[in-house]
Amino acid sequence: MRVDCLWLNSNGRPAPRWPLGEARQVASTPAALARAAAELAPRADAVLFWDVALGAPDVALVADLLAGPADVWHAGLRLGMAGLPRAIDFVDPTWRFNRDPDLARPATSWRLSWRACLVRAEVLSVLGGLDASFDTLAGAALEAGHRWIRHGALMAYVPDLLPAGAVSPPAEVTPADEFRFLRRRYGRMWTGWAAWRTVRNGAGLATTRRALAASRGAGGVPAPDVLHAAEPGQTRLGASPSVTILIPTLDRYPHLFNLLDQLREQTVRPLEIIVVDQTEAAARDSEWPARFADLPLRVIWRDTAGQCSSRNAGLAAARGEAVLFLDDDDEVPPDLIARHLDFLARFGVDASCGVAEEVGAGALPAEFRLVRDSDVFPTNNALLRTAALADAGLFDLAYERGERADGDLGMRLYLAGRRLALNPAASVVHLHAPRGGLRQHKARAMTRATGRRGLRRHFLAPTEGYLWSRYYTPAQVHEALLIRTVGTLRGSERGVRRWLRLAAMLALLPDTWRQNRARLAAGQALLARYPDIPSFQPALAEEYQSL
Numbered sequence: 001m002r003v004d005c006l007w008l009n010s011n012g013r014p015a016p017r018w019p020l021g022e023a024r025q026v027a028s029t030p031a032a033l034a035r036a037a038a039e040l041a042p043r044a045d046a047v048l049f050w051d052v053a054l055g056a057p058d059v060a061l062v063a064d065l066l067a068g069p070a071d072v073w074h075a076g077l078r079l080g081m082a083g084l085p086r087a088i089d090f091v092d093p094t095w096r097f098n099r100d101p102d103l104a105r106p107a108t109s110w111r112l113s114w115r116a117c118l119v120r121a122e123v124l125s126v127l128g129g130l131d132a133s134f135d136t137l138a139g140a141a142l143e144a145g146h147r148w149i150r151h152g153a154l155m156a157y158v159p160d161l162l163p164a165g166a167v168s169p170p171a172e173v174t175p176a177d178e179f180r181f182l183r184r185r186y187g188r189m190w191t192g193w194a195a196w197r198t199v200r201n202g203a204g205l206a207t208t209r210r211a212l213a214a215s216r217g218a219g220g221v222p223a224p225d226v227l228h229a230a231e232p233g234q235t236r237l238g239a240s241p242s243v244t245i246l247i248p249t250l251d252r253y254p255h256l257f258n259l260l261d262q263l264r265e266q267t268v269r270p271l272e273i274i275v276v277d278q279t280e281a282a283a284r285d286s287e288w289p290a291r292f293a294d295l296p297l298r299v300i301w302r303d304t305a306g307q308c309s310s311r312n313a314g315l316a317a318a319r320g321e322a323v324l325f326l327d328d329d330d331e332v333p334p335d336l337i338a339r340h341l342d343f344l345a346r347f348g349v350d351a352s353c354g355v356a357e358e359v360g361a362g363a364l365p366a367e368f369r370l371v372r373d374s375d376v377f378p379t380n381n382a383l384l385r386t387a388a389l390a391d392a393g394l395f396d397l398a399y400e401r402g403e404r405a406d407g408d409l410g411m412r413l414y415l416a417g418r419r420l421a422l423n424p425a426a427s428v429v430h431l432h433a434p435r436g437g438l439r440q441h442k443a444r445a446m447t448r449a450t451g452r453r454g455l456r457r458h459f460l461a462p463t464e465g466y467l468w469s470r471y472y473t474p475a476q477v478h479e480a481l482l483i484r485t486v487g488t489l490r491g492s493e494r495g496v497r498r499w500l501r502l503a504a505m506l507a508l509l510p511d512t513w514r515q516n517r518a519r520l521a522a523g524q525a526l527l528a529r530y531p532d533i534p535s536f537q538p539a540l541a542e543e544y545q546s547l
Helices: 030-043 059-066 086-090 121-127 137-150 175-185 188-200 205-214 253-263 288-292 307-317 336-347 386-392 405-415 437-441 462-471 474-489 495-528
Strands: 003-008 023-026 046-051 072-074 116-120 155-157 243-249 272-277 297-301 322-326 351-358 381-385 420-430
Touching: 003 030, 003 059, 023 030, 030 046, 030 121, 030 137, 046 121, 059 116, 072 137, 086 175, 086 188, 086 474, 116 121, 121 137, 137 155, 137 175, 175 188, 175 205, 188 205, 243 253, 243 307, 243 336, 253 272, 253 288, 272 307, 288 297, 297 307, 307 405, 322 336, 336 351, 336 381, 336 420, 381 386, 381 420, 386 405, 405 420, 405 462, 462 474, 462 495, 474 495
Parallel strands: 003 023, 003 046, 072 155, 243 272, 243 322, 272 297, 351 420
Antiparallel strands: 046 116, 072 116, 322 381, 351 381
């Protein structure tokens, strides 16, 4: 494999010998680096960007990384890129990947640095390389890293890519580069919003206007193409983990029976199907498992309903090397398990996060049609290696009857360094049954889509406020609450109804802000009693009465 190297050399130091391909010294500017990368990429399998001041790169480590499944490896967080650009907190404050993982632990991160970055040449040619219009290398690196992770490059932060003892001060990004990043990645409207929030947070108006004006110059890279095709392929059964299917159910027998009928048709048979039945005793059908005697079915009966405790009970009893999370109101294709297993083998990840076609919600957004590092962990369609739970723990009981339990577990898996990737080829239909599930607890009664019709408002759930407050700074939480409140102005109506709705929502905006703040306060109050996260202790099936 040919790996070409671009030596960043601002101090005139002699470059180390490079045995894996062509090596070239380049000035430490975005324009020079962009030109050099564009020239090398068509001839190489990968390109290593490296600052000579860091010492010599580990050639053996570079070869080992390229033998793995990722597309980009870097040491950006150790090189001062954590938390940058700061302006992203005004537009996407509670995006999972805006929370940096531990700098000492390998993990997923888009905050790369050109000073130590290994990139497959395909990424540069398909998703585009450096944007030469940036003032700083740090700004150009952040824009490329964000573009790559959102368009399908699998990103790996590798702290050991740096030589032992290498240190670096925090990177610097100019105000113009902050806005240039937002303009390229989030568009003009969000850039204007961030400029207003920057001034409101104490920046000088004149300075902000100059930076905003400077960011309007020409630049950018061609629109990215698709890096990894979302195709099912053939499952390598010899190397596949055994699969436990976990289904909590609550007062939804017709939907559950439909799902179990479909699981009969799976092309890859699961090791077991664990159903956690929380239906109240008065409405419970204790005879239903006999209808599915041909399935490897195990039933856990629970008299107290709760989405987290029920899933935790199922996980404690699970014997599979991987767990497929499904909802009882899912409809699944016959090759769903096969598609998930193929994805695990193909990309070497810990979780295959499938997609759900929501009835009545329209087509999925374009980004959910891409294979990419996943910022969601959908417990209605995700296959997870059970070993990953040893690092992250089980479901936090703070979400027992509230929303975002899946987002919290996904965050903990991510922070533990586990790799989660979106698998568009593994798709289910989510029926959103009108009764049972979280609706039994008066949660998730409204989604953002339904909240944009008529005069209904999508308020913050207290448990979402709890999640924000656990993982993000107070400033980020404040910006997220503001965005959530102003977001109620957006509607799906058309014509005159659109403007009438906008006028009504503007009048309601102070009340929306008050109600969201109250819900945030309720979520923050949970921090006094939670988190309550049981550790993962597999195969405790004897604690549960099963059929």
